[in-house]
Amino acid sequence: MEIDIVILNLTELQLLSRRGARLSPDQRMSVARLRQETPAPILAHFDEVLEQGRKGIAEVRHGVCSGCYLKLPTSLMAAAGGGDLVVCENCGAYLAFVGAESTAGLVGTHR
Numbered sequence: 001m002e003i004d005i006v007i008l009n010l011t012e013l014q015l016l017s018r019r020g021a022r023l024s025p026d027q028r029m030s031v032a033r034l035r036q037e038t039p040a041p042i043l044a045h046f047d048e049v050l051e052q053g054r055k056g057i058a059e060v061r062h063g064v065c066s067g068c069y070l071k072l073p074t075s076l077m078a079a080a081g082g083g084d085l086v087v088c089e090n091c092g093a094y095l096a097f098v099g100a101e102s103t104a105g106l107v108g109t110h111r
C-alpha cells in the first residue's frame, strides 16, 4: 500500500477520532472504511498512541515533529525521504511530511 495513502487515512482517522461520540452516521462509515484500508500493525500502533492522549500522526514542519516539538534526527528524515512510513522516536507518532518537507527539501534544493 502506498505510504501517502496510509498517511492520508491516518490523518483523517485522527481528525474523526477527536470528534469522539459526535460523529454523524456518514463519518462513522468513513471511520470503518479507513480502518479497513489501513494495515493492521499500523492501525494497532496508531490506536495505542491515541489512547495515551498523544497524536497518532504528526506533521513535520522544518524538521520538527508537531507531536512533541522535537527536532527529528537526520537518519529518520532520510528514511522518510526513501518512502518509508516512520515513527517519531520521542512521541511515537507516525510522521507526515507535507509540502516543503518533501524529499526535495531534505536534500537541500531551494527554489
Ligand SMILES: [Zn+2]
Pocket (backbone or CB within 6 Å): 058, 065, 066, 067, 068, 069, 070, 088, 089, 090, 091, 092, 093
Ligand atoms: Zn514526536
